[in-house]
Amino acid sequence: MIKILVDCFGGDHCPQAPVEGALKALATYPDLYILLTGDEAILQKELEGKAYDKSRLEIVHAPEVIGCDEKPTDVVRLKRNSSMMKGIILLRDRDDIAALVSTGSTGALVTGALVRLGRIPGVIRPAFCPLLPTMDGGIVGICDSGANVEVTPAHLRQFAIMASLYLENVYGVSKPRVALLNVGKEAEKGDVIRQEAYKLLQETPSLNFVGNMESRDLLSGSYDVVVADGFSGNVLVKTTEGTALELLKKLKKEIFSKTIYKLGALLMKRMFADMKEFMNYQNYGGSVLLGTSKVVVKGHGSSKAVAVEKCIEQAYRMELSRLSEKIEAEIVKYEHYDV
């Protein structure tokens, strides 16, 4: 049995989305056991009348609510009975629980995971690795995308190792092509951190490092893993999502501006629906936090049930593939560089 905690409060569609997502995942995986964290009465009510295997679902009462403006450090210190912090503490304390899925505050989740959960031995900094769809039907992982706004070359190398193992073991990508996000292709581009990281990545035999990537090539399908500091990685991911969304909005507006366009769009209805699905980041799961001692998956704040379901699936597959052990075994080989 694989036991996964689902934080039921914090996202835009709580608790409906996490609860429904959890029930969907339960129905798919017979060896999955879910612990929902949050206010028990509210969760009981949400579950009322729904069909699911009651022997594989349990509620962990955690009534405290995290406010929008609360500082991550305050949340970690003061809100131990919030749905997120209770989840993190249980994950740390109970050997039988494998993972936590949350759509709550990113800052609180990262801080909580760092302070209360700890890292895989050898890992300097855990990092987020969300996935985006590429135009050839594949996926690309971006690591880091927001956990660390400042990094060193050694951090970047660890991000590369962790994300590469993630894509390989959880998504079956053989020898993931790893690129370094930079302002140009040439090895000497970027600041000193990028130049040093380029060398380190080149010298790491277990990586299939293919060089620098310019951001306009992210969706081309030429890369499986893109390594970045958390600041520019965040810009990379959010700009891609934002541009896609804005263009879809614009397209829709244009279509509704003329009858003949509406007619044309009618013939292409199926195609537009497919495109929309293709670009819907809710279909690609959450942003996993690589490098923490146990699996933590962060879903978009706007996650609906299907997105939460995907996050649970990711956590499940990460645990099944024993990713943490593989990361530890690999990271330790290069630890002596990381000073």
Added chain:
Amino acid sequence: MIKILVDCFGGDHCPQAPVEGALKALATYPDLYILLTGDEAILQKELEGKAYDKSRLEIVHAPEVIGCDEKPTDVVRLKRNSSMMKGIILLRDRDDIAALVSTGSTGALVTGALVRLGRIPGVIRPAFCPLLPTMDGGIVGICDSGANVEVTPAHLRQFAIMASLYLENVYGVSKPRVALLNVGKEAEKGDVIRQEAYKLLQETPSLNFVGNMESRDLLSGSYDVVVADGFSGNVLVKTTEGTALELLKKLKKEIFSKTIYKLGALLMKRMFADMKEFMNYQNYGGSVLLGTSKVVVKGHGSSKAVAVEKCIEQAYRMELSRLSEKIEAEIVKYEHYDV
């Protein structure tokens, strides 16, 4: 007469695109005078049979060619007779020449401008400010987008002042809304540089600073100027362009996959053409280099004639608006902070 140098070698469509772009601009602006730099024989041949006002066009012979792999510093030092370096040196030495437009190597252009041309008094670092179209039909300037991969809060404030004056004086945007690119909206987000810059921007009375911007909101139309370090600004601009291009490609591929889609697309032909034009960055001119003692405009390497024409138009309007003087007058007020 406003005299502008056009570097005719270095881009993908050289010398056709710069020459044609120059002739188009000459036809539009009766008080424009163009100096084409490059190999005289090739340029003469390119001009052959074309109609234009010969009294307002001159060729400056500059036969040296810059190789793709040449280091910017080598180009500046050794290639004084290349079309780009000759342009920069002439711009410096001749009071009657106002600007240089180039589609050549970005690195060589920045280095050349810094070393040979110099800065507006008080400006610490010149910065690129390309424009992107927003979804409400406006434009947004991103400064810096690649000239400075490492910055200080004082640099970021200067970028804000320069870009704000640029949008106001050259594009008629009243009180440009200035935002700082960051990983979240709150003032305390990002690294120390961002946190300090936030405060500096807030304390600058001539700026209409509206706070942090998350990259997914770039095209929303809520901002006129986005201030960034050259690394993440570059990621912001190129990711936007890349995502738009990849989505258009995908759309095209889907349309051609089924007869009924092709039929629908036929009805929407005009709309798709409009969308393509709207997203075509060639229509929004080049990336101006703000802060150099004279106007320098960098066009995309892939610029066609219309894009070069837009770059010349930008340079012309920058000179007409006396932007450099306005930047100097404003920058100098805050110089004492910039240590």
